[in-house]
Amino acid sequence: xSDDPTTAARTPDRHAADGPVADGHGLVVDGHQVAAPVAxxxxxxxxAEVRTVLRNGEQLxxxxxxxxxxxxxxxxxxxxxxGPGDRVELVVPGVLALAVMSTAFTSQAIATGFDRRNxxxxxxxxxxxxRGGLVAGKVLGVVAxxxxxxxxxxxxxxxxxxxxxxxxxxxxxxxxxxxTAAFTSLALLVAGLLRAEAVLAxxxxxxxxxxxxxxxxxxxxxxxxxxxxxxxxxxxxxLGEALRAALGGDGLPIVPLVVLAAWTAVLSALVARTFRxx
Amino acid sequence: MPHLxxxxxxxxxSPRVAVAVDGLVKRYGRTEVVHGVDLAAPAGAxxxxxxxxxxxxxTTVECCEGLRRPDAGRVRVxxxxxVRDARHLRPRVGVMLQDGGLPSTVPAxxxxxxxxAMYARPRDLGELGERLGxxxxxxTQVRRLSGGQRQRLALAAAVVGRPDVVFLDxxxxxxxxxxxxxxxxxxxxxxxxxxxxxxTTHQIAEAEALADxxxxxxxxxxxxxxxxxxxxxxHDVLRVVVRPTTDDDAPSLTAALADAGRPAxxxxxxxxxxxxxxxxxxxxxxxxxxxxxxxxxxxxxVTSLSAGERTLEDVFLDLTGRRLR
Numbered sequence: 169x170s171d172d173p174t175t176a177a178r179t180p181d182r183h184a185a186d187g188p189v190a191d192g193h194g195l196v197v198d199g200h201q202v203a204a205p206v207a208x209x210x211x212x213x214x215x216a217e218v219r220t221v222l223r224n225g226e227q228l229x230x231x232x233x234x235x236x237x238x239x240x241x242x243x244x245x246x247x248x249x250x251g252p253g254d255r256v257e258l259v260v261p262g263v264l265a266l267a268v269m270s271t272a273f274t275s276q277a278i279a280t281g282f283d284r285r286n287x288x289x290x291x292x293x294x295x296x297x298x299r300g301g302l303v304a305g306k307v308l309g310v311v312a313x314x315x316x317x318x319x320x321x322x323x324x325x326x327x328x329x330x331x332x333x334x335x336x337x338x339x340x341x342x343x344x345x346x347x348t349a350a351f352t353s354l355a356l357l358v359a360g361l362l363r364a365e366a367v368l369a370x371x372x373x374x375x376x377x378x379x380x381x382x383x384x385x386x387x388x389x390x391x392x393x394x395x396x397x398x399x400x401x402x403x404x405x406x407l408g409e410a411l412r413a414a415l416g417g418d419g420l421p422i423v424p425l426v427v428l429a430a431w432t433a434v435l436s437a438l439v440a441r442t443f444r445x446x
Numbered sequence: 447m448p449h450l451x452x453x454x455x456x457x458x459x460s461p462r463v464a465v466a467v468d469g470l471v472k473r474y475g476r477t478e479v480v481h482g483v484d485l486a487a488p489a490g491a492x493x494x495x496x497x498x499x500x501x502x503x504x505t506t507v508e509c510c511e512g513l514r515r516p517d518a519g520r521v522r523v524x525x526x527x528x529v530r531d532a533r534h535l536r537p538r539v540g541v542m543l544q545d546g547g548l549p550s551t552v553p554a555x556x557x558x559x560x561x562x563a564m565y566a567r568p569r570d571l572g573e574l575g576e577r578l579g580x581x582x583x584x585x586t587q588v589r590r591l592s593g594g595q596r597q598r599l600a601l602a603a604a605v606v607g608r609p610d611v612v613f614l615d616x617x618x619x620x621x622x623x624x625x626x627x628x629x630x631x632x633x634x635x636x637x638x639x640x641x642x643x644x645x646t647t648h649q650i651a652e653a654e655a656l657a658d659x660x661x662x663x664x665x666x667x668x669x670x671x672x673x674x675x676x677x678x679x680x681h682d683v684l685r686v687v688v689r690p691t692t693d694d695d696a697p698s699l700t701a702a703l704a705d706a707g708r709p710a711x712x713x714x715x716x717x718x719x720x721x722x723x724x725x726x727x728x729x730x731x732x733x734x735x736x737x738x739x740x741x742x743x744x745x746x747x748v749t750s751l752s753a754g755e756r757t758l759e760d761v762f763l764d765l766t767g768r769r770l771r
Contacts, residue, residue, distance in 0.1 A: 202607070203537035204566050212563035216552075224551060283549060291547025294511050295564040295607070296537045444514070 172398045210266030210388040213297060213305025218312050219238040221275055229271045230375065231313065235321055240384060243328050251390070260332070261340070262327040262410035264386035268344060269384060269404060272351035273311050274371045280306070281367030294316035299445070310352055314344070333417035335377050343410035343421065348426035353435035360443030378404040387412060400424075401430045462489035463610050464642030465510055469519035472505050480505050480667040480711060482519065487644045487659065492637050494657035495646040496762070502666040503646040504544055507613050510644065511541050523611055533673045537565065542600045544616050548588045554599050555584030558606060565607035568631060574602050577632055579625070594619030601629060614645040618652060630656055639686030664763060669765050678756050684725040686731060687750040688741050691721030699723060702740035708733050715760065722750075724760075729753035 203209070212247055221227040234386075242248060242259045250258055285287050293299045330338075359367050378384055382403025388396040399405035410424035449536045465487035472480040487493035487771040509521050512528035512535065521528055526535045530609060541547075556573075558580070575581050578598045583591055587707045591599065597620055604612055613648045617633070618626040633643055633656060647653055651673075653660050659675055662670040672675055688695065700712045703725070710727035734751065744758035750768040 202566055204564055209564050212560060216549075216560050219556075220549065220551060282551075286550050287543045287545040287547035288549050290513055291541060291543055291561075291603070294513065294536060294539065294541040298532065298536060355750050358605060 179409075183427045203426060207300065209297045210301050210305045210308060213292075213302060214308035214312055216278065217309025218278060221396055227275050227278070229265065229273055230372075232317060232320060232436055235267045235270065235317070236264050236324060238266065239321060239328070244383070256325065256328055256330045256333050257416060258387065258412070259385065260321075260330045261415045262387070263321055263325070264318065264344070264378060265347065265384050265404070265408040265411050268314060268347045268407060269322055269324060269351055269375065269378060271313045271317060272348045274375045275313075275353035276306065276310055276352055276370040277359045277367055280356060281362065281364045282369075284445065287366040287446070293445060307352065308372055310348060314348060328410045332415040333441060336414035336417055336419075339414035339420045342413050343414060343425060343428065346425060346432060347407035347410070348404065350407075350428050350431040350435060353432055353439055354403065356439045356443060357435055360439060378402070403428060406431070458685035462522060463487065464489040465493070465521065465644055466522045467506065467510065468508060468521075470500075470509055470516050470521060471518035472509060473516060473517050480509075481667050483659045483663065483666070483668050485661045485668060485671060487642060488519065489642045490637060490640050491658040492633060492643045492645065492656055493565070493659040494653040495644065495663050496648070496650065496653040496657075496758075497662050503663050503665045504615055506663070507615055507646055512536070513540065514572070531551065537607065538610045540604040540607055541615060542604035542612070544612045544619070546588070546596050548587035548603065551587055553585050554588055554595075555567040555602065557588055557662055558599060558602055562606045567608060567762055568606050569608060571650065574606060578602050578628060582596055597621055597627065597748055598625060601632070602759065603634070609641065611644070616647060618649075619647055619649075630742045646665060648756075650759045650762060657671040660758065662762060663739060670761070676683060677761050678758060682726075682728040683754065683756050684727060684729045685715065685750070685754075686723045686725065686737055686741075686743075686748060688719055688723070688746040689721070689749050691697050692747060695721065695723055696745070697760075699725070699737065699740050702743070703736055704731075705740070707735040708736050715763070719759045
């Protein structure tokens with residue numbers, strides 16, 4: 169058994185290895201010509217991710233309907249005491265942060281958790297898409313969904329009288345980007361470790377807990393003492409504070425952005441170590 | 447090991463080997479599930495990994511697909527390393543997983559279209575759908591499909607990219623006979639087109655009907671390999687069951703046949719029916735007469751007597767001494 173029966177073993181050169189098996193039945197021997205171009209593969213994956221969310225009622229509720237309801241409810245009613253400031257100016261950045269959390273974390277964690285259980289991640293990893301393309305497609309899908317959310321929510325906010333500080337938009341975009349990275353990493357951490365049903369529970373529970381006390385919609389200054397201090401250091405609070413500061417004309421929110429970057433670094437490193445594809 | 451009549455890994459019929467596995471070892475945690483598997487799947491042929499559930503077939507195939515890293519040994523698919531050369535190999539390899547691998551909330555047709563989008567020249571989806579009878583459920587969500595429908599969809603996804611090598615893990619599990627025949631026809635047609643196919647099965651009938659080359663795996667080891675004909679051997683056998691049975695039936699019958707001028711090898715077959723004897727010889731009236739005469743002389747009743755070729759099941763029982771789990 170020491171003799172390897174393959175010709176390729178004797179000629180490990182890749183091009184030589186391509187020859188003997190693939191010829192003779194009209195197939196293109198170079199793998200690159202058999203696979204679709206990388207942009208089309210990743211684009212197809214991103215589109216599939218978007219379609220899955222849009223088709224799924226629960227996902228649509230958590231990513232679009234609830235943020236919209238919260239936006240309208242908090243700005244048009246006074247059930248929740250938001251202090252003396254302008255309600256719209258306070259609420260809109262928080263709702264945008266909530267939208268990011270819904271898509272990048274809750275929705276992505278659930279989708280990935282179930283795809284993992286159903287073997288979808290493993291099957292796609294064997295196609296030309298590969299694991300790298302799968303992750304790229306997911307990130308692109310999240311960004312595409314967020315653009316849709318931003319369009320709808322910012323449109324509604326403008327109609328409700330929102331007048332953001334235009335100079336703060338680049339800072340806000342940076343915060344959205346870092347928040348997306350941090351929450352997507354958290355989603356993959358949960359989805360890659362737990363059973364699908366547990367992912368479902370954790371992803372929804374965290375969403376509710378962070379909405380209530382994580383400094384997303386309600387500023388950390390309005391939370392009771394120690395909770396506010398903790399919330400400011402959570403990705404949720406950091407994203408909410410960063411958007412409120414940037415869009416409210418308070419300049420570049422350095423501290424929250426650093427917090428988000430740190431969470432991204434830690435969480436993505438954990439994902440790389442712990443993610444299980446099956 | 448009960449028999450060494452045939453080599454564990456036969457010499458490849460030609461240097462064209464699509465999948466070569468040498469000394470593959472795979473552990474999950476501390477449990478070693480594959481203990482040094484060797485196999486060579488010829489190019490353009492159907493190779494079946496036959497063995498009971500838990501034999502290590504899926505783990506072996508997953509190492510070939512690049513989904514698992516071997517702990518020891520060497521795996522080559524089309525001469526390439528499935529892990530290191532994944533980028534070059536993936537476009538040329540089609541995979542059907544045992545658990546499907548298609549998203550549950552997506553309509554069947556869309557799931558197949560999505561996999562097809564990964565390839566430059568996918569097969570025509572309409573033609574493929576018709577071949578496998580997918581038409582009736584393209585709009586049905588994957589989670590609402592029957593087991594057989596899901597298997598057919600997964601098979602379509604495995605071949606849609608016109609792969610050079612296809613790995614099928616239990617391709618006809620959960621299928622009704624019609625669907626199974628459709629799948630077998632498609633697999634044979636792939637072979638005619640030059641595709642190399644490696645499939646796992648725990649059904650002897652499937653391996654016998656479909657495979658050019660059978661690798662029998664049990665308890666993480668290859669216990670036999672070869673073409674079906676090589677494994678089964680060219681021998682005709684006469685199967686005899688007598689009542690009552692005694693321990694010296696086989697030597698006694700051997701001696702009786704020699705006395706009758708018809709010397710032949712006789713052995714106790716580890717069959718489902720205890721006391722089955724196999725006489726390795728072509729049956730003819732004189733041989734049958736000699737056998738029944740021997741039984742009558744011992745005061746034993748011949749309860750069953752059949753002539754024919756050995757089957758893969760006989761071989762498997764010889765090798766393992768038991769039925770497939």
